[in-house]
Amino acid sequence: MYRVRDEEKEKFVLVGLCSSSQEKEEKLYSLQELASLVDTAGGEIVEMVIQVRSRPDPAFYVGKGKLLELAGFPGYDVLLFDDPLTPAQVRNIENLTKKKVLDRRDIILDIFATHARTKAAKIEVELAQLKFQLPRLAGRGVELSRLGGGIGTRGPGEKKLELDRRKIYKRISYLEKELEKINRTRDIQRHGRRRVFKVALVGYTNVGKTTLLNALTHAHGDVDNRVFVTLDPLTRTGVTPSGKKFLLTDTVGFIRNIPHQLIASFRATLEEAVYADLRLVVIDASSERMDVQMEETTKIMEMLGIIDRENLFVFNKVDMVYDPVLISGLKERFPDGVFISAKTGEGLEELKYAIENMMERRRVKV
Numbered sequence: 001m002y003r004v005r006d007e008e009k010e011k012f013v014l015v016g017l018c019s020s021s022q023e024k025e026e027k028l029y030s031l032q033e034l035a036s037l038v039d040t041a042g043g044e045i046v047e048m049v050i051q052v053r054s055r056p057d058p059a060f061y062v063g064k065g066k067l068l069e070l071a072g073f074p075g076y077d078v079l080l081f082d083d084p085l086t087p088a089q090v091r092n093i094e095n096l097t098k099k100k101v102l103d104r105r106d107i108i109l110d111i112f113a114t115h116a117r118t119k120a121a122k123i124e125v126e127l128a129q130l131k132f133q134l135p136r137l138a139g140r141g142v143e144l145s146r147l148g149g150g151i152g153t154r155g156p157g158e159k160k161l162e163l164d165r166r167k168i169y170k171r172i173s174y175l176e177k178e179l180e181k182i183n184r185t186r187d188i189q190r191h192g193r194r195r196v197f198k199v200a201l202v203g204y205t206n207v208g209k210t211t212l213l214n215a216l217t218h219a220h221g222d223v224d225n226r227v228f229v230t231l232d233p234l235t236r237t238g239v240t241p242s243g244k245k246f247l248l249t250d251t252v253g254f255i256r257n258i259p260h261q262l263i264a265s266f267r268a269t270l271e272e273a274v275y276a277d278l279r280l281v282v283i284d285a286s287s288e289r290m291d292v293q294m295e296e297t298t299k300i301m302e303m304l305g306i307i308d309r310e311n312l313f314v315f316n317k318v319d320m321v322y323d324p325v326l327i328s329g330l331k332e333r334f335p336d337g338v339f340i341s342a343k344t345g346e347g348l349e350e351l352k353y354a355i356e357n358m359m360e361r362r363r364v365k366v
Contacts, residue, residue: 009044011076016050037107046076071097087136105259106152122156197246200276204293205253207284208316212342213250233272240356254300279311286320313337
């Protein structure tokens with residue numbers, strides 16, 4: 001039996017795989033990011049394990065010997081893998097270790113489920129979860145019945161996810177119809193705002209988008225140092241130096257290996273970025289993995305079809321960069337970029353002028 005101790009945090013062992021010793025550092029960073037996801041989900045890390053292996057084992061992902069070793073670790077509830085697992089691998093690992101088995105996608109979906117607040121966000125998350133779970137259900141009736149609750153099994157509003165295939169198909173059909181109604185309402189609202197210049201904040205999770213929204217519009221969006229605090233788009237009015245108004249929308253952050261089902265289901269929310277006249281691509285200039293985050297952001301922007309639209313790179317958290325050579329190098333690479341600190345206010349006036357210049361170029365009535 002595998003149980004979840006409801007009275008305390010679930011304890012996790014994180015597992016990563018790399019093909020050579022040279023890749024260990026990069027995989028360690030990925031596991032550290034995964035650990036931040038677990039913290040946001042309310043779990044606790046017991047151990048992080050990296051195995052060097054030329055290729056994943058088709059049955060167990062890591063070697064069977066490594067799994068038996070992990071099964072013997074004391075005091076944990078969940079084996080969490082950094083990379084996507086196939087349904088067969090999940091089933092095999094569960095049977096061998098008698099532990100709950102999740103991968104990065106499960107944690108991301110779980111966080112989205114627990115952070116969803118509006119009706120639209122809850123529908124979008126549940127749709128993504130159900131579509132993600134369907135391929136995993138075959139042959140897992142016994143295992144799923146023993147999973148209990150906890151992280152990875154929670155739907156929006158803390159309700160337990162539906163596990164009956166027939167009911168899932170009906171639920172998906174119902175949710176898609178409800179989402180279509182919400183989309184029609186959003187289209188009407190968007191049409192009413194068509195004469196106002198619209199700006200959307202996009203970028204990796206936890207780069208300071210909400211802090212920037214608050215700084216530019218004097219809003220009071222929730223700011224937290226954890227990932228995926230913002231799920232529901234928040235729109236507020238900003239003003240340029242000459243007094244022209246624009247709408248600024250904060251959107252959900254991106255992250256590596258975000259489930260495709262989530263991108264598809266959250267397309268309605270991300271459409272705020274698609275239909276914006278300008279996107280501020282916010283980047284954490286202080287992050288050691290800035291280039292990795294930019295690469296992932298670019299991938300998702302390509303998926304959304306907005307990579308060739310009007311985009312302005314905004315390098316945030318410059319107050320935390322203590323090497324002037326780094327900033328100089330970034331300015332050479334991105335001559336049109338704007339360098340700011342949403343926290344201290346540095347560079348915000350320059351950013352407002354940049355937005356105003358874009359408004360003049362588009363000649364949008366304001």
